[in-house]
Amino acid sequence: MAWLDRIPLLMLILLVLTLGLAPFAPEPHVWEKLKMLAAGMLRRPIDIFDLAFHGAPWLLLALKLARMASRAGRG
Numbered sequence: 001m002a003w004l005d006r007i008p009l010l011m012l013i014l015l016v017l018t019l020g021l022a023p024f025a026p027e028p029h030v031w032e033k034l035k036m037l038a039a040g041m042l043r044r045p046i047d048i049f050d051l052a053f054h055g056a057p058w059l060l061l062a063l064k065l066a067r068m069a070s071r072a073g074r075g
Helices: 002-006 009-018 029-039 045-074
Strands: none
Touching (some): 009 045
């Protein structure tokens, strides 16, 4: 996962704050899609794509932070 190490943490945070939360009103898309997933209503391909598109920055940030924590624990 060396490619993840090359992505600056600040860039991932900015991605989460922009793409990960867009659109901001009436609620972030990722939150709306997660609620649909929990309710079993995430069926349309566009909704699944939206969840993947707006959730990817969150996933990358979580992976980066976990990798940083595991490397700090070893050193």
